[in-house]
Amino acid sequence: MADHAVPTLPSRDLDATAAFYKKLGFVEQYRDAGWLIMSRGDLTLEFFPHPDLDPSTSDHQANLRVDDLDALHAAFAESGVPLATIGIPRLTPIETQQWGARAAFLIDLDGTMLRLIEN
Structure with missing residues (x-):
């Protein structure tokens, strides 16, 4: 396995987090009372309990850099996440950002922002 980094993100409820990310096409790789690992192809996210987190x-946040942003965005949109610029959870439209890359933003149930950035 090549060297890699994996974002570790908060979850108010590991069951709710697992269900949300499963709808996005992630598969549960590991779980116990204090940890959850979800992956979708080469994308892996790890979650720790943070029951007192205020999503608002x-x-x-974490960056997910992908080769096919359009396909990933379409899959996330098909999952039922609202396509919007406000609210939690939400998926924003793909736009060319001021730094020049095409990107969209997914805000999960816990208010974590995942930047979906095209390689």
Whole structure:
């Protein structure tokens, strides 16, 4: 296995987090009372319990850099996540960002922002 980094993100409820990410096409790889690992192809996210987290003030975030942003975005949109610019959870439209890359943003149930960035 090549060297890699994996985001570790908060979850108010590991059951709810697992259900949300399963709808996005992630598969549960590991779980116990204090940890959850979900993966979708080469994308892996790990979650730890944070029951007191306030999603409206969460500043947790991670970047997911992908080769086919359009396909990933379409799959996430088909999962039922609202396509919107406000609200939790939500998926924003793909746009060319001020830094020049095409990207969209997924805000999960816990207010964590995943930047979906095209390689």
